[in-house]
Amino acid sequence: SDYPTDIPVVVHVLDHSDATTISDAQVASQIEVLNEDYAGTNADLSKVPAPFAQLVGRPGLSFHLATQDPAGQPTTGITRTRTAAVDFGVDDTMKKRSSGGADAWDTTRYLNLWVCGLRGGVLGYAQFPGGDPATDGVVIATAAFGRRGSAKAPFDLGRTATHEIGHYLNLSHIWGEARVPTCDDTDFVGDTPNQLGPNSGKPRFPKVSCPAAPNGDMFMNYMDYVDDDSMFMFSQQQVERMHAALQLSRSGLGA
Numbered sequence: 001s002d003y004p005t006d007i008p009v010v011v012h013v014l015d016h017s018d019a020t021t022i023s024d025a026q027v028a029s030q031i032e033v034l035n036e037d038y039a040g041t042n043a044d045l046s047k048v049p050a051p052f053a054q055l056v057g058r059p060g061l062s063f064h065l066a067t068q069d070p071a072g073q074p075t076t077g078i079t080r081t082r083t084a085a086v087d088f089g090v091d092d093t094m095k096k097r098s099s100g101g102a103d104a105w106d107t108t109r110y111l112n113l114w115v116c117g118l119r120g121g122v123l124g125y126a127q128f129p130g131g132d133p134a135t136d137g138v139v140i141a142t143a144a145f146g147r148r149g150s151a152k153a154p155f156d157l158g159r160t161a162t163h164e165i166g167h168y169l170n171l172s173h174i175w176g177e178a179r180v181p182t183c184d185d186t187d188f189v190g191d192t193p194n195q196l197g198p199n200s201g202k203p204r205f206p207k208v209s210c211p212a213a214p215n216g217d218m219f220m221n222y223m224d225y226v227d228d229d230s231m232f233m234f235s236q237q238q239v240e241r242m243h244a245a246l247q248l249s250r251s252g253l254g255a
């Protein structure tokens with residue numbers, strides 16, 4: 001294909017103490033989730049309600065921990081940094097050694113993923129394509145990373161990274177980005193029905209928030225805000241949008 005499909009990841013683990021560190025096995029559990037969700041082999045994909053089943057998209061992407069560092073040396077694909085900060089704000093300080101974080105590896109070649117404490121119950125955040133190369137990548141809270149160890153219910157199935165990498169590949173929230181809820185706002189994806197605003201928890205199908213969408217909200221989409229066990233699909237046109245982002249903005253991944 002004319003875009004990268006096997007994406008090298010460097011995981012920057014920032015820990016405050018031995019008690020708050022993340023094991024290699026927990027990192028591996030997160031990579032496993034990404035490989036299931038982005039291949040469309042996740043077991044819960046079968047839970048997609050019938051009216052949305054024909055819209056399911058499989059991105060056909062895989063992820064692996066980098067085996068070579070930017071200098072070409074062998075690596076585990078995990079960096080470990082002991083930091084004075086117990087947690088960080090949504091301000092990119094975790095992405096710089098000079099502010100208690102870890103510097104990015106060449107963001108054109110690697111997907112950089114920082115794991116650290118995040119203040120205010122934030123589960124994660126991502127940078128869309130086209131931003132500052134020095135801060136490109138995704139950040140996941142220690143409490144929402146992988147599916148073992150420090151991961152805490154209901155965000156303990158690794159779906160925060162699935163969601164944030166969706167943003168990294170140019171997907172908006174499924175309801176659009178308007179601050180004032182409206183049924184007219186769009187995520188620029190044709191096959192995700194318009195919905196009024198974010199859903200949370202474990203909604204029951206059907207959940208109708210906008211009258212023009214007969215089957216209601218596609219709340220089981222990774223780009224909504226529901227619990228990890230309640231999100232399990234991308235749509236076909238979301239997949240097309242991610243492939244376009246890989247081709248146009250992220251073509252150097254894996255090079």
Ligand code: ARG
Nearest residue numbers: 122123124159160226227228
């Ligand atoms: N950026 C969102 C937040 O921090 C992430 C939502 C992820 N949702 C999930 N079920 N893991 O709130």
Ligand code: ZN
Nearest residue numbers: 163164167173
């Ligand atoms: Zn989001």
Ligand code: CA
Nearest residue numbers: 187189192193
């Ligand atoms: Ca849509």
